[in-house]
Amino acid sequence: MASGSGSGSDSGEGVGGNGEGAGGWDSEASRQIREWAYTSAEISRLMREALQQQQPQPAVHRPIQRRAVVPRDHVGAHQRLFEDYFAEQPRFGDNFFRRRQLAYGGPADMFDEYLHIGETTTLICVEYFCQSVSEIFRDTYLRKLTPQDCHDMMVMHGSQHGFPGMLGNIDCMHWEWKNCPTAWKGHYTTGFKVKNPTMILEVVADYRLWIWHAYFGVVGSNNDINVLHSSPLFNEQCRGVGPAISFVVNDNQHHMGYYLVDGICPRWSVFVKMIRCPLEKKIFFAVRQEAASKDVERAFGVLQA
Template sequence: MRRELFLHIATSLSARYEYFQQRPDCSGRTGLSPLQKCTYAIRQLAYDGGADMFDEYLHVAETTGRECMKYFCKGVIETFGATYLRSPTPADCQGLLDLHGRVHGFPEMLGSIDCMHWQWKNCPTAWRGQYTSGYKGTHPTIILEVVADQRLWIWHAYFGVAGSNNDINVLQSSPLFNDQCRGQGPTINFVANGNHHEMGYYLADGIYPRWPVFVKTIRCPTDPKRAHFAQRQEAARKDVERAVGVLQARWAVVKGPTRLFYPDCIADLMYACIIMHNMIVEDEGAGVANWVDEDAAGSSHGVASDPVEQGVPHGEAQRLRTFVTTRQEEAHLRLQHDMIEEIWAHRTR
């Protein structure tokens, strides 16, 4: 990150928390400065070194270094989480519809969704059976559900740490779709292949169920239309892979197995890295994604707006109806067919 952004983070934490303020210790000597503590924490996150890796350079003891990283992650989440790790507003959704329509040819797409498997190296022995997902053997694994757009901005991240972890279990408890059932998500209206649809969708891989909120690739396309659609869908879905790849390249601590002991500390570490990743993306501007602003979207361009009953929770009957609607396989197949025709029509124009 740039020097100005680092100083902004350090100054904000120092102004809000006494721990990051420079104070005399019990012997009357001046303690560590906020720059020392923030530098120590960020270096641990960026290089995935031990707590004693920078003790000679920054003059911070090993125990104090671990404490710095713990309070730094909590402070970043509490200070910047509401801005840089939030659900998209209707205005944000409208921008996503415009962006994906110009860049990928999917004018109704909200983003790409995927799960990131993170090995838990120091998982307590008594908990190992609860955090095993079958991914990369039998190692305990924590799964993070990520939604990202083409600008590498990570809009949503949810830790699934209860029970046996896999993509489907995380999806069933995902707040992203629970909010939609409660009527707290934005309303998306668009037309594809001449048919009207009222739910935004995400690009997903084959493990996700056949819900109308997901558009998946076609594994073995048998005609040019389906082959072209599969190619475009797989190319666009790389956004979430790129976002996670950049996140791991910036913060080496989330690239390898985590050595922490407690799920809360692991979650704070991951969320802090995602927040700072989004801060860097915003600070560097649109050039970080290296995409070209092309012509506006076509006639099937979608519109995002506030829920009809904004701030009013759905009743039981309405919530049940929304729950069933978001899981209809027939609606998924209709949307899949409409998107195949829409993408093919744009190609042949």
């Protein structure tokens, strides 16, 4: 009896417990299903809203800005230009013809009222002109020196300045960079007496204002000495592949040309420095040397004109 009773009691409790567990599981599953259904509905709603926002909006009506057509008298402007500069007896000579847009650096439409040429046409013409100059004079000026060039320059400087064996003047200038990018201004701003960043330019110019060497210094604080040390001017001479030079002064044979420089340059054998306080015996030499050093200053003036 006890055994049967206990067995029945255990069996009843087990059934009752299973019933309560099944009911709890059903309620938890139903709750999760409802949450998933709500989340799914919410996701669907958000996706529909996103798709609606991505749909193209109706275009906003804007007024059409049409290009203004300016009537220009091209025939009359051509006749006026021909009579001013290209006729047999022009109104203005060659000196006035050279002093134009390239020299002054004026805007593209500077001569619109005179030549009746628009800005785009002017820019295209200037570009073609520069390309033509490069193609015509590249083999004459945009190249390295040859032995014949060195000989001609030594003869020319000997006859013009009284310095046989002279190859030119070396000097540096600060080239103002008005359109320097903002991120680079700190690298090119120095204590020079201009408000814009500058790049230091080293050139060698002769009496004819032929600049046959030009070198812009590297980023950083630069002066004539720093630029000279990084310049490739004497690379070929250091490797022994430079042009052969030979001239005679006071019955002495020399095999190396020289350059006129200012006082800041080092004492190299290829440099003839300025005499700051010449004595009586050296005054004549200092005066001739100062006159010869004006060649590079004139070249800088042409570049900045």
